[in-house]
Amino acid sequence: MNTSLQAKEQGLVIESGGISILNRALNIKEIEMRKFKLPELPYANDALSGLISPETFEYHLGKHHKAYVDKMNSILESDSSYGDQPTLEELVQKTEGGLYNQAGQSWNHTFYWHSMSPSPTEAPGDLKAAIDKSFGSMKDFKTQFVEKAMGNFGSGWTWLVKNSKNELEIVNTSNAENPLRQGKTPLLVTDVWEHAYYIDHRNARKAYLDKFVDHVNWSFVGENFAGSGAPNMTKFMV
Ligand code: FE
Numbered sequence: 001m002n003t004s005l006q007a008k009e010q011g012l013v014i015e016s017g018g019i020s021i022l023n024r025a026l027n028i029k030e031i032e033m034r035k036f037k038l039p040e041l042p043y044a045n046d047a048l049s050g051l052i053s054p055e056t057f058e059y060h061l062g063k064h065h066k067a068y069v070d071k072m073n074s075i076l077e078s079d080s081s082y083g084d085q086p087t088l089e090e091l092v093q094k095t096e097g098g099l100y101n102q103a104g105q106s107w108n109h110t111f112y113w114h115s116m117s118p119s120p121t122e123a124p125g126d127l128k129a130a131i132d133k134s135f136g137s138m139k140d141f142k143t144q145f146v147e148k149a150m151g152n153f154g155s156g157w158t159w160l161v162k163n164s165k166n167e168l169e170i171v172n173t174s175n176a177e178n179p180l181r182q183g184k185t186p187l188l189v190t191d192v193w194e195h196a197y198y199i200d201h202r203n204a205r206k207a208y209l210d211k212f213v214d215h216v217n218w219s220f221v222g223e224n225f226a227g228s229g230a231p232n233m234t235k236f237m238v
């Protein structure tokens with residue numbers, strides 16, 4: 001068998017018309033490759049002043065969160081084993097190492113921005129009842145949440161979660177860790193990395209947390225409580 005015929009049989013030769021089809025396919029693949037973008041804040045950057053200043057948003061969202069999203073995109077660009085269209089939730093639940101850290105931090109920060117509200121909100125009745133059952137009262141929940149976050153050593157996140165038995169828990173995670181990995185559904189989070197509060201509150205983590213619990217977006221927490229599976233942060237970042 002001559003070399004040219006062998007190459008054709010092994011699919012190594014593409015006729016001239018085939019090359020243009022292949023080129024078109026590669027271009028389409030490039031267009032379809034998902035890139036995540038930094039989410040928009042769900043309020044103005046001066047709306048939480050007293051808790052979080054515009055300067056903190058400038059650094060925390062504009063530099064820290066942006067760096068996580070950019071690094072996640074660059075890892076995804078160089079490794080196609082996650083497919084063209086992974087959701088952020090899939091990346092948080094299924095990846096390891098560097099990509100997990102960047103995806104986790106990307107998801108956690110988007111969830112954190114939505115966990116806060118500039119205007120007062122009310123917990124829906126079923127959530128309120130679950131909080132009373134697990135923590136005593138809303139006031140007791142706030143005290144226990146702040147205490148748990150004060151005890152979160154180093155850099156991490158403090159969460160209200162729903163466990164597999166549909167019970168509420170307050171849990172701490174370190175670095176980029178997300179409770180979705182332990183089969184728990186995040187309902188609310190606060191960021192206790194120092195970059196979250198140092199500009200506005202210096203080292204006073206408690207001053208930041210005491211204000212945080214009075215700015216919780218209870219409508220958002222209620223939606224997460226009523227939902228099943230991972231809250232969708234992908235929709236804010238594509
Ligand atoms: Fe942060």
